[in-house]
Each structure stands twice: as structure tokens, then as C-alpha cells.
Amino acid sequence: MAGFIMLIISFLFSYITITTTLSPDTITLGQSINEGETVVSAGEVYELGFFSPGKSSGRYLGIWYKKDVEKTVVWVANRNTPISDSSGFLSINAQGSLVLRMNSTNDIVWSSNASTTLLNPVAVLLESGNLVVKDGNDNDPDNFLWQSFDYPCNTFLPGMKIGRNLVTSMEWFLSSWKSIDDPAPGDFTFQADPHGFPQLFVKMGPEILYRVGSWNGLRWTGTTQLEPNPVYTYEFVSNEKEVFYTFDIRNRSVPSRMVVSPSGDVQRFTWIDRIKSWSSFFTTGQLDRCENYDLCGSYASCNINKYPDACECFKGFTPKSPGEWEILNWTEGCVRRASLNCNHSDGFLKHEAVKLPDTSNSWVDNNISFAKCEKLCLNNCSCTAYANSDVREGGTRGCLLWFSDLLDIRELAANGQDLYVRVAASELEQLSEKKRVIIIVTCVVSAMGVLVLGWIIFMCKRKLRIQGKL
Structure with a gap:
């Protein structure tokens, strides 16, 4: 009997071992x-x-x-x-x-x-x-009854989502470790904000540190470095059920991941098999100060190439607190020089190659033509600006409207977008007058230059003729 029991135990042990081996x-x-x-x-x-x-x-x-x-x-x-x-x-x-x-x-x-x-x-x-x-x-x-991808920690893996399920209200976001010794949720998060037109934020508690921007069909408007590459692909999905950003790797032998560090930096790493180690592909810790959220306040843009006066009010606007502006404190931003009339006499000034403003209070329709965007904004007294929401196929479709102060804008050397800011008719007239003056002055200067050049040529030829006679 004892031998039989030992045989059964041995069989069960062998079965479990085989099962474990077959399904590790x-x-x-x-x-x-x-x-x-x-x-x-x-x-x-x-x-x-x-x-x-x-x-x-x-x-x-x-x-x-x-x-x-x-x-x-x-x-x-x-x-x-x-x-x-x-x-x-x-x-x-x-x-x-x-x-x-x-x-x-x-x-x-x-x-x-x-x-x-x-x-x-x-x-x-x-x-x-x-x-x-x-x-x-x-x-x-x-x-699936449950999956760990629904509960990310500090690492964004291929196939994971950053965003929100609009049906169940489940939110997918990254949260930093407290320290390298403690994986408990730290102070920093990397998450999508579905309000208005969805965008990505890096936050410290409730405070926004860095705004990745809104999606324009090709990339996030604040991430000029996000380009097609040989390591990974990326995708943004927004529909009635969910809003999320995800990525995938092109080659399973070349892993890639994003991490929120305990200090709040968002880093992308790629595995280099030759050295058996991770290589830093990108980190927000290397970004310039113009990436600090809302550095310049409302209706102003940041230009990292202008030092120390990185911030500049939009045309038609002036610093709200000139004294603070002079000591390089731009947080209060800019205000209109002339109030809007809220009629069809208002117009728009084009600002080229910028990171589009915070879209938390915005409205988008990707199915209408961009040509209708200006009229839609002009017909709504609360509309402050408009831009193209989808730059693919030449940007002929898609309209993005803002209904609040314009915040967190910067000038970009590459991959920036055009922003059309609403201003009063008087501002347009002043700018138009300035343009006329500039054109007149330019024409006069050009004409004088031609005359002077002609006189110089005449005198040179005259001198040559005289020398030839001698």
C-alpha cells in the first residue's frame, strides 16, 4: 500500500514538473x-x-x-x-x-x-x-478578465496605452517610483487629458510641468523629435469609446521602453544587444526652458534663441504687468491692446511655426474643411483662435478652435504649425498701416538705392572714358 501511494505521489510530481516545463x-x-x-x-x-x-x-x-x-x-x-x-x-x-x-x-x-x-x-x-x-x-x-497593462507603473511598454476608456472611466497613466529603492507611486505622472482636444502632460501632483501637446495626425505638436524611425512606430486613437496613445517596436529583438524617473524626467530607452545595455534615446531632462509649462503666460510665445528675453507678446497684445515683464517674470502674460467687437469686423493674425496652445478648452472637428475654420471662429464671440487639427494630406481638413486664453506656446525651428489669433479690427488696421508705411519706405529706399547705384555706374564709366582719352 505504501508503495502504491509513493507511486501516485511520484506520478503527480512528475505531472506537475512536466506541466511546469511545458508551460513556463x-x-x-x-x-x-x-x-x-x-x-x-x-x-x-x-x-x-x-x-x-x-x-x-x-x-x-x-x-x-x-x-x-x-x-x-x-x-x-x-x-x-x-x-x-x-x-x-x-x-x-x-x-x-x-x-x-x-x-x-x-x-x-x-x-x-x-x-x-x-x-x-x-x-x-x-x-x-x-x-x-x-x-x-x-x-x-x-x-481577458484582468491584465497588468491596465495598471501601468513607471514604464510604458509596446502595446500599452496612455489614455482613458470613456465607457468604463479606466485611466491608463504612468507614475514614477518614489526612489530607486522604493517602487511606491511617486510625485510624477505621465498622462493624457481627454478634456477639450486630448493632449499629454507630465505632472508633479496636480501641477503641470510639461505639455507634450495635442495630436495633429502625425505627431504631438510639442514633440518635434517624434519622427518615423527604425526602432518603433506610434499611434493615437480617439473615438467614442476610448482615447489613447500607444507604440510598438519594429523588431522584437530591439526592445524599447519609456520610463518616468523618480525625478520626473520622461525617458525613452532602446536595448543595444552588442553591449547588453540600454541606450537613452530621448529624455525630457534635456529639453530647454521654453518647455516649462506656461512659462510666458497668456497670449505670448517663447523663443529659446532670444536671451534673456525669451518671451514675447503676440502682435496686438501687451504685457499685463510691464514692471514684472522687465525683470523677466512673464507669468501674468499679455492682454489685448484693443477689445474684441464680437462681430465680423474682428480678424485674425497668423503666427507661423509654433507649438499650438493648451487645448483643454478647445473644440475640434476633423471632418470639416480647414477653409471653414475661420468663419466658425468668427461666428462665436468666445472663440480666441483657430488652427488646423490634422496636417496630413496638406492640412486641407480638420478645424481646431480655442475658447479661452492661449497658454503654453513656443516658436519651433521645425514641425511647427500655423496659429490664427483673433484680434480687433483696429489692430488689423494699425498693422495694415504699418505695412503700408514699411512698403513705402522700402520702395523709397530701393529707388534711392537704384539712383545711387546708377550714379556710381555712370561716374565709373565717365572716369574710364576720361582715362581712355588720356
Whole structure:
């Protein structure tokens, strides 16, 4: 009898071992992942297990790149609740919840909190780095009961989303670690704001530090460096169900990721296999001061090439506080020299090659022709400016209107857009008069120049004739 029992135990042990060997990326009902054990994605790109960050003695459940000897962590389950010893284990229950417990006390440290009973609940670490809970062999992403991609930490991976589900109100955003030793949510976030025309922000708490800008069909208006490249592709989606930004890598052997650092910098890294290390592709820490949100206040633009007077009021506007402006404090911005009449006598001044203003209080229609945009703005007393919302195909379609003060604008050397700012008719007349004066003066100066040049040529020829006679 004892021999029979040992045979059964040996068989079960062999079955579990074979199952684990055949599915190293999967946790099934009755299985658990303990300290020293890991789950590895099918292509061995990502690994899930326990780790201690930096100098911390706390234990966390996380996902990292398997081939990176530094174990660069991309996701952490128990960010706020470290395990104080090595007794943690992860399992999945019949309700489809991932549960992280401590063996020493059996206390629940973290749970994915699913509530739907599945026939065959399994957790799988996908090749994308997404840890998902699903029913058996159902691989339809729409049927996933839970996924780690819905709860990003400080890292933006290919296939993740930054944005919001407008149906469920679920928001996808990055939050920095408190420090390199503490993965708890820090002060900085990288998120999409769906109000008005959607745009991306880097924030410290509620304060906006950096605005990536709104989407113009090709790129975010504030990111001139975002261009088609051999490493990754990118996409922005906005419809009645969701608004999000995502990216994908062109070559799975060249991983790329974005990270919000504990100091608030947004960095993109690309893996260089030759040196077995990450190379910094881009960081907001290298941006100039014109990228500081709303540096110049309302109705003013920032030009990094003008030092120290980086800020300048738009034509038709003047500093609200001239004294502060003189000491390089531009925060109060500029005000109109002449009030709008709110009739068809108002007009627009074109400002070329700029980062478009904050679109939190804006309206967009990508389906109408841009030619109708000026009239739409002029017919609404609250409209302060307009621009093209989609620059693809020559920018013939798409209208973006602003209905508040214009904030956070800068001049761009490349990939800037044209902004049409509403001004009173008197301002247009003054500018028109100035243009006439400039044209007249230019013509007079040009005419005098021609006369002087003609006289010089005449005198030279005369001198040559005289010398020839001699």
C-alpha cells in the first residue's frame, strides 16, 4: 500500500514538473510561484518573480527583462505593500483573482480583485510583458478578465496605452517610483487629458510641468523629435469609446521602453544587444526652458534663441504687468491692446511655426474643411483662435478652435504649425498701416538705392572714358 501511494505521489510530481516545463509562462489553479521561482514568457523576453529594488530589503512581485543582467523592472504588483521576508507566494483562485500572500501569516498582500468565476482560470505572462488572467485557451484580448497593462507603473511598454476608456472611466497613466529603492507611486505622472482636444502632460501632483501637446495626425505638436524611425512606430486613437496613445517596436529583438524617473524626467530607452545595455534615446531632462509649462503666460510665445528675453507678446497684445515683464517674470502674460467687437469686423493674425496652445478648452472637428475654420471662429464671440487639427494630406481638413486664453506656446525651428489669433479690427488696421508705411519706405529706399547705384555706374564709366582719352 505504501508503495502504491509513493507511486501516485511520484506520478503527480512528475505531472506537475512536466506541466511546469511545458508551460513556463502560465500559472494554473492549484499552482503557486514562491521565492526563487519565476514565470517566463514564451520567447523568454520577460520574467515574473520576486525582487528587492536598490538597497531595499522589502520583497516585491514584479516583471523584468530576462536577458538584462540588471533585471530592469517594468511592472510591480505590490507597489505600496512590500513583503518583509521571503515567504511571499503568488497563486490564482477559482474566481480568477491573482492573490499574493505571505506564507508566514497567510495575509493577502495584493490581489487583482477579479470577481467572475471561470471554468479554467489561468494567468499567463505574454511575450509583450502583459500578465493576463483568462479562461483556459481563450486568447481573445477582449475576453481577458484582468491584465497588468491596465495598471501601468513607471514604464510604458509596446502595446500599452496612455489614455482613458470613456465607457468604463479606466485611466491608463504612468507614475514614477518614489526612489530607486522604493517602487511606491511617486510625485510624477505621465498622462493624457481627454478634456477639450486630448493632449499629454507630465505632472508633479496636480501641477503641470510639461505639455507634450495635442495630436495633429502625425505627431504631438510639442514633440518635434517624434519622427518615423527604425526602432518603433506610434499611434493615437480617439473615438467614442476610448482615447489613447500607444507604440510598438519594429523588431522584437530591439526592445524599447519609456520610463518616468523618480525625478520626473520622461525617458525613452532602446536595448543595444552588442553591449547588453540600454541606450537613452530621448529624455525630457534635456529639453530647454521654453518647455516649462506656461512659462510666458497668456497670449505670448517663447523663443529659446532670444536671451534673456525669451518671451514675447503676440502682435496686438501687451504685457499685463510691464514692471514684472522687465525683470523677466512673464507669468501674468499679455492682454489685448484693443477689445474684441464680437462681430465680423474682428480678424485674425497668423503666427507661423509654433507649438499650438493648451487645448483643454478647445473644440475640434476633423471632418470639416480647414477653409471653414475661420468663419466658425468668427461666428462665436468666445472663440480666441483657430488652427488646423490634422496636417496630413496638406492640412486641407480638420478645424481646431480655442475658447479661452492661449497658454503654453513656443516658436519651433521645425514641425511647427500655423496659429490664427483673433484680434480687433483696429489692430488689423494699425498693422495694415504699418505695412503700408514699411512698403513705402522700402520702395523709397530701393529707388534711392537704384539712383545711387546708377550714379556710381555712370561716374565709373565717365572716369574710364576720361582715362581712355588720356
